Amino acid sequence: MNIDALSTPCVLIDADKMKANIQRAQDYADTYGFTLRPHIKTHKIPAFAYLQIEAGARGITCQKLGEAEVMADAGLDDILISYNIIGFDKLSRLAALARKIKLTVAADSRFTVDGYNAVAETTGATFDVLIECDTGGGRCGVQTPDEAVTLAAALRGGARFAGLMTYPATGKTEEMSEWLRAAIAAFDKAGVTVETVSAGGTPDMWKAHTVACLTEYRPGTYIYMDRSQVAAGSAMMQDCALTVLTTVVSKPRPDRAIIDAGTKVLTSDILGMDGFGHIPSCPQAHVSGLSEEHGILRAESGLPEIGDRVQIVPNHACVVSNMFDTVYLVSGGHVLDALPVAARGKVV
Amino acid sequence: MNIDALSTPCVLIDADKMKANIQRAQDYADTYGFTLRPHIKTHKIPAFAYLQIEAGARGITCQKLGEAEVMADAGLDDILISYNIIGFDKLSRLAALARKIKLTVAADSRFTVDGYNAVAETTGATFDVLIECDTGGGRCGVQTPDEAVTLAAALRGGARFAGLMTYPATGKTEEMSEWLRAAIAAFDKAGVTVETVSAGGTPDMWKAHTVACLTEYRPGTYIYMDRSQVAAGSAMMQDCALTVLTTVVSKPRPDRAIIDAGTKVLTSDILGMDGFGHIPSCPQAHVSGLSEEHGILRAESGLPEIGDRVQIVPNHACVVSNMFDTVYLVSGGHVLDALPVAARGKVV
Structure with a gap:
């Protein structure tokens, strides 16, 4: 037709352009040795998540539990929800999801961590937790590296500390880099290993290799690109x-x-x-x-x-x-x- | 619960406030003797359209065919689609809808009118057409009263001229009033009756009674109201x-x-x-x-x-x-x- x-x-999706966008980002990540964990908030389509995985991405990122449930139902089995999961209703769903897939969630407060500890203890669920850091974006995230160390130390049992995540301000890659370097030093001093250091955002994705400590990047828009990305030069x-x-x-x-x-x-x-x-x-x-x-x-x-x-x-x-x-x-x-x-x- | x-x-809808909003607008329309034809683009829920009808509204307004089809399937039987319906795919759906309900559509060009004439002739469908007038809103609509008369005269057979409609600029009720007065004079001169004169927009709805020639008003947001309506004073x-x-x-x-x-x-x-x-x-x-x-x-x-x-x-x-x-x-x-x-x- x-x-x-x-x-x-x-809405039309040009298959050739989309595949080229996926491959270009994966090649870049492969060249510089970091992991790609694409954010599916852009497309919200399991078949496209599979294209990203087949190209070499390690798992996917979702922003909401509901997105992650759809992706898990479609067989995607390694999902980061880059969000504080709050409330009994959602923690119950988190536990159900954690029994089904390799799940990682974010936390930036004692309130969130207490919820994760409680659901891990009462349900036996195991999942990874990244401490969200405000490296200049001015949205969520702990405000200092010391807060990140304290929060990580509060995680218990099945709620396992796995590293740091940030959604940086566009155009402020260097500030993010400094913040994360200081945080890793603080964790080193506390004798705690930081496995994952995850950042995101398509506008600055081609600068990801300049942030030495990053292990993972979570671009979303890159699969489609748009007028704002053209304006940003990405x-x-x-x-x-x-x-x-x-x-x-x-x-x-x-x-x-x-x-x-x-x-x-x-x-x-x-x-x-x-x-x-x-x-x-x-x-x-x-x-x-x-x-x-x-x-x-x-x-x-x-x-x-x-x-x-x-x-x-x-x-x-x-x-x-x-x-x-x-x-x-x-x-x-x-x-x-x-x-x-x-x-x-x-x-x- | x-x-x-x-x-x-x-999203929460306060039933009491919603019903009061519906009644307040209907009382106003009844007081000044014009018809209310609420725009369902705000709520998109058949049960709420029925509340509006039960309060006294004469039919409803939709912006797209798809909305009208949903409402017609739910039994709403008098619908204005305040939009130019363009293209074979949509004209076929228009004809199907016109066989089911009392349908009115808008036209502001010869292109649209030719399509309406063709679908009426080929399918035998009958429906009303309002000529859309640009009374200052700067969106769709013929630019002069004479254009409106010419366009109305081009309608044939089952595509029946029924009047004028406008979506006026907020805060420009007087300009709209003058434009419509001139248009009605032009139709009078041509010996053509203008049954319906329809305007819309919640921000200026409480000034509708100052426009003497209006027979119908199509408010949408009034059922819920919102921060922008509070800012507008409505x-x-x-x-x-x-x-x-x-x-x-x-x-x-x-x-x-x-x-x-x-x-x-x-x-x-x-x-x-x-x-x-x-x-x-x-x-x-x-x-x-x-x-x-x-x-x-x-x-x-x-x-x-x-x-x-x-x-x-x-x-x-x-x-x-x-x-x-x-x-x-x-x-x-x-x-x-x-x-x-x-x-x-x-x-x-």
Whole structure:
């Protein structure tokens, strides 16, 4: 089937570009001797996680338990949930998952560690724990290396300390590197081995080799790439594997065309850029505004006509794929497969 | 069941506030003698559409065919799709829907009208068409009253001209009023009756009675209300029926707490405001940033602790309910029902 037969708006995944993106990152990791543990929040599709594993990735990363459950049900057996798992309901699910697969979770507080110790003790579950460190990202994470050592020492029994993780600030690779070096020194001093040192983020992934202590990297967006990654310099526009196929539904004036994709497709993620996407076939078109089901294209001339179809490279691929139940795997304008986005909406 | 038993993040709909919002709008419309045709893009739940109909609404509005199909399957039998329906695939679905219910669609171009004429002729389907007018909103719509008259005259057979519709710019009720008055004069001059004059948008809904020619209003957000409506002055914070229940998962510093809801729950919709939501139980907390699965709360002091649950009034209710397969109907902290968001993701 040709993509012209698809109803719009829909998400197309260029199989060739995606595979090239996977291989490029794996080659880079192999060259510099660190492990790749791709974050599946970007695609949420077990078949694509398997492509990453087959290329050489060691396990996958998920952000939420619900994502990990979907992946484990599909047979993925080595999963890091890079998140504090809080509450009885979720700790019970954690225990069930830990009986099924090799599970690693994150902790940045005594509250979280106490929960992990309790569930390990009461259920007999065993799992690894990475202490999350705030190396400049300003989100989760212990604030000092000493806090990391103290927290690691509080883990008991089946909740086993396995190392450190961070989600660094973009453009601050050096600060992260210094922070982690100090942390490893503090653990050395305490006589504790740090097996894993894990960082993530596609924008700075090609600098990962400059951080000597890293053992693992968790890129997510790299499988699809997107307009924000092109802006960050981590990809070229022709690397972008995910596009949104849309139809022009109105052209009220020569300088304004309206497409059938709005925030319920492209989302409002702007990520510091101007506009809501890039149209390779009509680069002068500025995707100037979105409402829920309309997108506004502006250009002095050359805008597509009503009924024309345009492919848009979105600002942020990870949130766009999460808006769809199904994405279409394509190659050279032909549809190869329709794949359910199995972990879409699994925010719990 | 108490809401404390729900896993977070999840969406709560306060049944009492929702019903009051529905009734308040219906009373207003009844007082001034115009019809209410609520836009279901906000809730996407047939049971809530029925509440709106039972209160006195005449039919409902949908933005996409997929939403209308879900509502028609649930028995809603008078639907306006306020959108240009383009393409053979969608016109076939339009014809099927028109055989089942009283259907009205929008058109703002000869391209769209030609499609409607063709599908009416070839399938025998009959449906109403409103000419969409750009009265200042700068999205879809014919640019002049004369264009509206010309387009209406091009409709044939089962594709019946029924009136005008507009989605006006917020805060520009007077411009809309002037535009529509001129359009009605142009139709009068052409000897054509304009049965329906339909406008929409919750921010300006309480000014609808000042537009003498309006026969119908299509508010969407009014059923839930949200932080942007409070900012626009169309609701008070205590009217907001939709909240997101979240858990604090990390508190790296006294002035920063992290919740388990990010852009995949609250979305990046900012709508001209500062921050991503309001927390009634902790109004000093600034929801300062979101990543995909984390929300950052900031305040000098008084932030909730790890494990605490907080309810957030989002910036934009319509996009948040679209992120969930299920929402919880609640009253006084008790869960009354778990309702599937049946038309979630129906963007095609």
